[in-house]
Amino acid sequence: MDNLGEYRPQALGILRIVTALLFIEHGTMKLFGFPSSGEGGGDGLSLLSLIAGILETFGGLAVLVGFMTRPVAFILSGQMAVAYWFFHFAGNSFFPVLNRGDAAILFCFVFLYLVFAGPGSWSLDEKRAGRA
Template identity: 65%
Template sequence: MQQLDQYQPQALAILRIMSSLLFIAHGTQKLFGFPGDGSIVNYMSLMGLAGILEVIGGICLVIGFKTRIVAFVLSGMMAVAYFMAHAPQNFFPVLNGGDAAILFCFVFLYLVFSGPGAWSLDSRS
């Protein structure tokens, strides 16, 4: 298994990039109705702010720009989203639709402590 350790920075980068691309899709769905049914949220609402943070923050994480700061903000946003929108509906995340919010929250929290891994603007300095 030690042979796999050498690929840790690349594996972390893949986790960062793929999680961020999925996160961006949540934002584009809110802001542009894609993917989805074409309905969009009011940009001046909390959902609009969430969509803006999901797209802009997601792009920053995909390219690994200010990873720790952006991941901290997005992790907190997902924790707030879970407790505001999902937890009141049901105790169980799989029943309240909040499992993605929890997963994003903890993946982003991990990025706060781990950094971006390979293939990032942050690692170029």
């Protein structure tokens, strides 16, 4: 178990990639109706939903490949904080599991962690810095 620290960059890279893949789904559901939820798909989206869908899809893609990870993750963390406070918490239950905001909280803090930790392994940022 003492050797697990050697794999920190790879574990961080996996966290970044899996988080981005899950996040992209939220954006494509809003913008393209895929995967289908019965909502979204670009038709009749409010301006805020459109902006959220763009950030989730294209910001998620940037995080997925590790391009400008820190600034993009900072923006996405803020987006998730706003999503939680204004759409999940406001006028709903105090408890995230009841107001369906638990994913927004997790995304917020994972992205905030990426701001400080960087992209980890297998990223364009690391490749550009000559560390990959």
